[in-house]
């Protein structure tokens with residue numbers, strides 16, 4: 001049983017990781033500033049309210065809770081926003097993580113599970129993208145995550161930090177009992193927006209681009225259930241607690257769906273018509289991102305178990321039909 005500081009623990013993926021940690025008998029200490037996280041998502045352990053760029057707040061959290069490890073989710077994560085406001089992304093994602101790593105070094109905490117992204121690959125010609133594929137991010141979001149990965153390697157060499165880095169593909173779904181789920185303000189992610197259209201809360205879903213070099217012209221993504229993602233984080237943590245080496249691994253299923261296919265499946269799962277129209281491409285979007293998940297299986301024994309697209313949409317639908325965190 002370990003105490004784990006979870007930055008961004010009140011956000012979508014972070015809260016599901018806290019839930020998985022608590023279920024496994026660990027103590028997740030949520031560190032969040034609630035700019036994008038939700039107080040009602042903090043249900044699984046203690047809370048420290050603070051900003052990543054606030055070194056004193058981090059030092060106080062390490063002193064008060066003495067964590068054995070950190071899971072680091074807190075970040076800005078919207079592709080289009082990162083293209084428009086790169087400075088904020090470099091400051092918060094890279095500067096924020098640097099502050100965290102120095103606080104960890106000085107507190108003697110040498111284990112980190114880090115939330116990276118498939119956006120580090122950028123446009124790839126490969127049908128399935130392995131970890132050694134070229135890393136050429138097409139947007140500042142991906143560039144900042146890649147910069148952090150390099151920073152982790154440097155801190156590893158100099159200070160002995162051991163890190164498990166997960167490059168997520170597209171996260172979807174919610175905890176089955178839907179006490180926590182995906183809620184962003186504004187919402188920009190495909191499946192929540194499709195479900196808002198299903199509920200009549202928005203007029204239509206706009207497909208960003210239909211002239212990509214893919215079979216139906218829409219972007220193709222690999223969708224992974226947030227519960228599967230949380231489970232991988234637990235395995236990554238356990239590897240580090242056992243003394244295992246650093247690792248960088250993709251988390252995805254190995255199967256891609258186009259935006260058009262996702263909308264089609266959502267119509268079937270919800271039984272609602274879901275109006276859709278075509279809009280322009282979204283700046284920074286690669287055409288196709290599909291994961292080769294073999295390394296996570298080989299190194300962690302992890303595979304996606306809940307990531308059938310219909311199930312992810314169904315779990316997100318249960319959550320979307322509830323009151324969310326506004327209740």
Ligand code: UDP
Nearest residue numbers: 079188189190193206207208219259282285
């Ligand atoms: N997308 C879309 N319409 C929307 C939101 C997203 O067509 O209203 C597309 C987007 O261009 C991308 C895919 O859906 O190809 C997944 O986008 P999302 O924002 O969910 O995740 P990202 O791939 O940016 O991490």
